[in-house]
Amino acid sequence: MSKMPSYTSTTNACKLCKPLGASIAFRGIEGCVPFLHGSQGCATYMRRYIISHFNEPIDIASSSLGEKNAIYGGGPNLKLGLKNVTSKYAPQLIGVATTCLTETIGDDVPMLLAEYRNEFGGSEMPLLVHVSTPSYSGTHMEGFHAAVKAVVEQLASDTIANGSINLLSGFISPADIRYLRGVCDDFGMATTILPDYSDTLDGPAENDYPLIPAGGTPLHAIKQMGGARATIELGATLPAESGGTVLLHRHATPLHRTGLPIGIRATDAFFALLSELSGRAVPAPHAAARGRLIDSMVDGHKYIFGKRAVIYGEEDLVVGLVSFLAEIGVQPVLCASGGKSGRFADAITAALAGLDCELPIVREDVDFFDIETLALELGIDLVIGHSKGYTFARKENLPLIRVGFPIHDRVGGQRILHLGYHGAQALFDLITNTVIDRKQSESPVGYSYM
Numbered sequence: 001m002s003k004m005p006s007y008t009s010t011t012n013a014c015k016l017c018k019p020l021g022a023s024i025a026f027r028g029i030e031g032c033v034p035f036l037h038g039s040q041g042c043a044t045y046m047r048r049y050i051i052s053h054f055n056e057p058i059d060i061a062s063s064s065l066g067e068k069n070a071i072y073g074g075g076p077n078l079k080l081g082l083k084n085v086t087s088k089y090a091p092q093l094i095g096v097a098t099t100c101l102t103e104t105i106g107d108d109v110p111m112l113l114a115e116y117r118n119e120f121g122g123s124e125m126p127l128l129v130h131v132s133t134p135s136y137s138g139t140h141m142e143g144f145h146a147a148v149k150a151v152v153e154q155l156a157s158d159t160i161a162n163g164s165i166n167l168l169s170g171f172i173s174p175a176d177i178r179y180l181r182g183v184c185d186d187f188g189m190a191t192t193i194l195p196d197y198s199d200t201l202d203g204p205a206e207n208d209y210p211l212i213p214a215g216g217t218p219l220h221a222i223k224q225m226g227g228a229r230a231t232i233e234l235g236a237t238l239p240a241e242s243g244g245t246v247l248l249h250r251h252a253t254p255l256h257r258t259g260l261p262i263g264i265r266a267t268d269a270f271f272a273l274l275s276e277l278s279g280r281a282v283p284a285p286h287a288a289a290r291g292r293l294i295d296s297m298v299d300g301h302k303y304i305f306g307k308r309a310v311i312y313g314e315e316d317l318v319v320g321l322v323s324f325l326a327e328i329g330v331q332p333v334l335c336a337s338g339g340k341s342g343r344f345a346d347a348i349t350a351a352l353a354g355l356d357c358e359l360p361i362v363r364e365d366v367d368f369f370d371i372e373t374l375a376l377e378l379g380i381d382l383v384i385g386h387s388k389g390y391t392f393a394r395k396e397n398l399p400l401i402r403v404g405f406p407i408h409d410r411v412g413g414q415r416i417l418h419l420g421y422h423g424a425q426a427l428f429d430l431i432t433n434t435v436i437d438r439k440q441s442e443s444p445v446g447y448s449y450m
């Protein structure tokens with residue numbers, strides 16, 4: 001295996017900008033407007049990415065800093081921006097994320113927000129949450145988790161026992177969020193899912209454009225998260241400090257961390273946890289879905305067994321997918337991510353423990369130049385990840401199975417279901433049919449059925 005060359009440029013990054021992840025998390029909170037303390041260009045770039053994937057409009061406000069703010073500081077722009085957003089949108093919450101520029105010039109955002117509250121405070125003032133998201137030191141996933149932690153840290157205050165469950169579900173699709181909500185309902189558990197952008201980033205068509213779309217995690221529920229019975233936090237590479245650990249340390253809310261429930265084993269573990277917390281057996285429709293999934297695996301195994309795949313994207317998603325692929329007989333040969341949590345390789349090893357599967361090559365902090373170079377040496381049949389791998393897949397004439405974020409070159413990225421038995425079924429059918437389609441299109445005789 002060749003050693004990666006030493007160079008300083010990035011060729012088609014396998015990650016996105018840190019405040020972009022924070023903006024998506026803020027969008028999943030009721031009545032919230034995401035606000036970037038930085039230049040207009042940053043907000044425009046993020047809106048473009050989010051709109052292209054979710055096919056929904058998203059307003060991301062900005063303090064619109066210019067050159068002179070880089071010298072004199074962005075405080076006045078931040079305060080004016082907050083006033084404008086408050087009067088135009090009447091939000092319940094403004095989520096303020098910093099950018100590379102404001103982190104570099106060293107704006108003290110907590111102090112500026114304290115000044116703003118003193119200067120303009122009143123009953124009409126929305127809640128303000130701030131998060132530090134310098135993109136040169138992290139990815140969109142880190143920004144997402146940082147925003148969730150900031151929301152919990154700055155808003156969860158009520159510790160009166162309320163019997164509910166907190167579910168910090170990580171960066172998943174709107175379809176995944178809806179699925180989780182349904183599963184929790186089926187277990188009879190009152191659950192606060194944070195964040196919940198299943199409606200705000202995947203809502204119905206409306207005649208009038210709502211400045212703030214309906215939906216999102218209710219603010220009153222966030223304030224009560226400290227009184228929950230337990231917190232479930234999904235993700236295998238979560239930071240040491242997270243929303244879940246804040247609830248644990250500040251409010252003594254028991255914390256259960258588990259990977260994203262992708263594939264049979266991970267979903268079994270998640271459902272076992274829900275059974276334990278709810279005191280109920282796995283509801284019959286979900287047990288039946290599991291049975292159908294296994295039946296389909298038996299049926300389709302002959303098509304996909306032994307295929308070799310490269311998987312890339314957010315670390316937690318890749319960890320979930322890798323065990324699922326091993327379960328269905330696809331050999332994951334390369335797992336890659338632009339993230340660099342330092343926990344990626346261990347999480348992959350843990351996810352594959354006990355499965356009849358060779359350990360894949362694992363690379364964090366890589367771009368698509370790295371991924372392509374390695375993948376070609378390993379010999380692969382399938383590329384699994386988001387649209388940013390399209391160039392590489394097309395060049396090498398490999399089928400790309402689109403999962404995760406961002407999906408720019410297909411519709412329905414927001415409707416991809418990855419989680420649970422239902423998500424595994426959808427992924428299994430997609431992968432198997434892709435392999436069959438490739439075989440047919442490469443066959444000189446095509447296909448016929450007598």
Ligand code: SF4
Nearest residue numbers: 017042045099100135
């Ligand atoms: S990477 Fe930095 S400069 Fe670029 S859009 Fe993100 S915050 Fe702005």
